[in-house]
Amino acid sequence: MSDSDKRTISLPVLGEVSRRTALKAGGATLGLAAFAAAVSPLAGLRGRLSAQELMQRHYxxxxxxxxxxxxxxxxxxxKERYGADVKIKDPKAIPGVRYGYAINLSVCNGNGACMEACHRENNHDRSTNQSYIRVFEMPIGTTxxxxGDSTYTHDVPREGKYYLPVQCFQCENPPCVDVCPVEATWQEEDGIVVVDYNWCIGCRYCQAACPYHARRFNWKEPQIPAEEVNPDQGYLSNRIRPAGVVEKCHFCLHRTREGRQPACLEACPTGARIFGNLLDPESEIRTVLRTKRVFVLKEELGARPTLFYFFD
Amino acid sequence: MAIQAQQARPGHLVSYPRFLWRSLVMATDGSLAFYAWMTMLTAVALVGANAWANQVVDGMIVTNMTDHVSWGLYIANFTFMVGVAAGGVMMVIPGYLYRNKEMHDVVIIGELLAIAAIVMCLLFVTVDLGRPDRFWHLIPGLGRFNFPISMLTWDVIVLNGYLLLNLHICGYLLYIRYLGKKPEPRWYVPFVMISIVWAVSIHTVTAFLFSGLGGRPFWKSALLAPQFLASAFVAGPAFLILTMFVLRRVGVAISDRPIQLLVQIIRVTVLINLLMLGSKLFTEFYAGGSYTKHTTYLFFGWEGHNALVPWIWTAIALNLIAAVLFLLPAAMRSARVVAIACVLAFVGLWIEKGMGLIVPGFVPSTLSEMVEYVPNLTEWQVSAGIWAFGLMIYTVALKIAIPIMRGEERFIPPAESDPAETIHDPPADQPHAGEAPVTDQTQADPPESDSGGESGRGP
Structure with missing residues (x-):
């Protein structure tokens, strides 16, 4: 090659090397150092990511x-990060139970208590005011x-409007479950679609697949003051979620599987919400499905929601 | 067989490390312009790495994506790059199936592009993950692989498979060439044939990722996969033509014929692509209906929201101008016309298949809410970084491949031993004794006939 290749320089340890090789080595070292500097922010993960968590298996x-x-x-x-004493449990689906939800749109007045209750019950991020429920204010005469408008802040109810709360419909044929590449989300025996927050890789394919905008992504670590953390937590439901994973409504399974009602139902002042076992012919929700004018959203897509709307 | 293998082994033990070493040397030797180019790319890649590191630590809140538009610039680039990777096959088909000699001589340029593009695809997916630390959950056997239900698992398979196929083909051809031997068809031709089908599969599967989503009417179209392929067979060849122009600039002799053939291919694919676009627009707009709102938003804005309108019309204009330029008779003669057309088509399709395809699928949302999306600085930095890294891979790969394919870089067996003597004398205790059975094997190395690079057209 060229003359410069043959020119040699002397280095203390290596002895004689060609100038070009020395330059290359220098360049490579500089490059590596620059790379280390570029990714050095990753050091901020130290202490936030334990080996046990990294190696944890699927639920x-x-x-x-x-x-x-x-x-x-x-x-x-x-305790460390939020300063809260919490208890995490893992209630199992009750055999012979398939949950269903029905919302009476003739009664719902859009007061938003369900959203607020969900926000608190499920340890949602305070700064983004996250909730699994959104209430749409709709003009009478259209569906x-x-x-619709889900961002209204004025007093309710308004003349000429009706109110449509939307949350996860726990579809019988959930498109979000099919698309997950790592089986981080699945349908339980009682119909509730859950997420293993410690297995989700955060690809957000399920968000793209959901026809109802029911899934939320943790764009950052949730912030909750210690005194507001709900200590009654389920592993597959309302425990504080890590950043970078998808979450969704789980019909408050840490409550409902213990015989209590979902937080949104308890909070609703109008009695618009009816929750129960679809497999029990005597249940109130079965009566609603039998006797009321019931519909589901986007029925034509075939996802078969188990949250129903009805009018008196 | 056994004896032969024994003899061959010490030879490869010497020559393969030597091949790798020479590759490293070739990859890092070059003109001042080369060093400047690589330094520039390194700098951009590092900016991207830094932006990504911050994104990992602070969460994806640092991007402009939201629950409403949950995929953005990263997945847009991913989708486009899958097309570029598949587009390389438009050199492979003429080169191998139609035995076009000129194309065969330069086909490795297309195969290496596939490698660089797939690496970029994998990086674009990785930076889009909320939990890159859980990447291993996607590895079959280690994690839980939702195959065959999730189309994303299909994509994992076809993309990595395509990467391996091309790594094998290129690695084998280059090594054998380096040894000065004639490649044995059974070690690469079957893989090339598989890679042709595979190239179609990667873009089809990627289209199915989107068209399989029943709740997203903008993507739920049988036309999506064919459209992806048509655009890929414009963007891929366009990039390859530009690459060959650059290679000529730096002194690599490439004849006009492969470029002209690619132009002829683009003349067909660019029209098919426009036809499908027109067909889609007619179907969307003629009858209208609520599912048209995404396309309406993309092309004309929706209730005062216009973020994508300038993008898509730029893309349409670029694609139309490029199509006209490609179809001009001058495209067969003038390198300038072709180069301009290629740049316009490449950029136009990057917009159309990227931002113009991903974002409007989310806007308006499934519940008709209007939340727009425009990428922010972090996303541009990370994306530019991946582009720079991909170009580094491609540059280095070409830098290694071209001298080898042209026979300018050859394995020189260590001089001290006489190869003929070592045949019957495998040195048990010193496997690295320098003999190089590669040269004793039956095949001599004539600068051969039909399977490779070095037929030197005059510069």
Whole structure:
């Protein structure tokens, strides 16, 4: 090659090397150093990401022992990061139960208590005012969401409007579950679609697949003051979620599987919400489905929601 | 067989590391312009790496994506780059299926582009993950792989498969060429044939990612996959033509014929692409209806929201002008006309298949809410970084491949031993003894006939 290749220089340790090789080595070193500097912000993850968490298996592969350890770790993290004493439990689906929800649109007046209750019950990020429920104010005469508004702040109810709360419909045929590449979300025996927040990779394919805008992504770590953290937590439901994973309404399974009502229902002052077991012919929700004018959103898509709307 | 293998082994033990070493040397040797180019790319890639590192630590809140528009510039680039990777096959088909000699000589340019583009695809997906630390959940066997239900798992398979296929083809051809031997068809031709089908599959599967979503009418179209392919077979060849122009600039002799052939291919694909676009627009707009709102938003804005309107009309204008330029008779003669057309088509399709395809799928939202999206600085930095990194890979790969394919870089067996003597004397205790059975194997190395690079057209 050229002359410059043959020219040699002397380096203390390496002895004689060609000038070009020395330059290349210098360049490579500089490049590596620059790369290390460029990704140095990653050091900020230290202490936030434990080896146990990195290696944790999928929920369905965990033994009772594994779970006990994981729950304890999560409880400790909640203490460290949020200053809250929480209890994480893992109630199982009750055999013979398939949950359904029905909302009476003749009664709902858009007061938003359900949204607020969800926000508090489920340890949502305070700064973004996140909630699994959104209430659309719709003009009477249409069901087209184009005319709806979910960001209203004025007093309700308004003349000429009706109110349509939207949350996860726990579809019988959930498109969001099919698309997940890592099985981080699935449907439980009682119909509730849950997410393993410690398995989700955050690709957000499920958000694209959901026809109802029911899924939320944790764009950042949730912020909740210690005194506002709800300590009654389910592993697959309302425990404080890590950043970078998808979450969704879980019909408050940490309550409902213990025989209580969902927080949104408890909070509703109008009695518009009816929750119950679709498999029980005597249940109130079955009566509603039998006797009222019931509809679901976007029925034509075939996802088969189990949250129904009805009018008196 | 066994004996042969034994003899061959020490030879490859010497020559393969040597091949790798020479590759490293070639990859890092170059003119001042080369160093300037690589330094510039390194700098941009580092800016991207830094932006991504911050994104990982602070959360994806630092991007402009939202729950309403949950995929943005990253997935847009991903989708487009899958097309570029698939587009390389438009050199492989003439080169191998139609035995076009000129194309065959330069086909590695297309295969290497596929490698660089797929690496970029994988990076674009990675930076879009909220939890890159859980990447291993996607690895079959290690994590839980929702195959065959999730189309994303299909994409993982076809993209990585395409990467491996092309790595094997290029790696094998280059190594054998480096040894000065004639490649054995059975070690690469079947893989090339598979890669042709595979190239179609990567873009089809990527289209199915979107068209399989029943709740997103903008994407739920049988035309999406064919449209993806048509645009890929414009953008890929356009980039390859530009690459060959650049290679000529830096002194690599490339004849006009492969470029002309690619122009002829584009003349067809660019029209098919425009035809499909027109067909889609007619179907959307003639009868109208509520599912048209995404296309309306994209082309004309919706209730005062116009963020994508300038993008898509720029894309349409670029694509139309490019189509006209490609169809001009001058495109067969004038490098300038072709170069301009290629740049216009590439940029036009980047917009159309990127921002113009991903974002309007989310706007308006599934519940008709109007939340717009424009990428922010972080997203541009990360994306530019990945582009720079991809170009680095491509540059280095070409830098290694071209001298080898042209026979300018050859394995020189260590001089001290006489190859003929070592055949019957495998040195048990010193496997690195320098003999190079590669040269004793039956095939001599004539600068051969039909399977490779070095037929030197005059510069």
């Amino acid at each position: 369905k592969e965990l033994s009772a022992d594994d779970k006990a350890k994981i729950f304890e770790r999560l409880e400790n993290e909640a 087209d969401f184009k005319h």
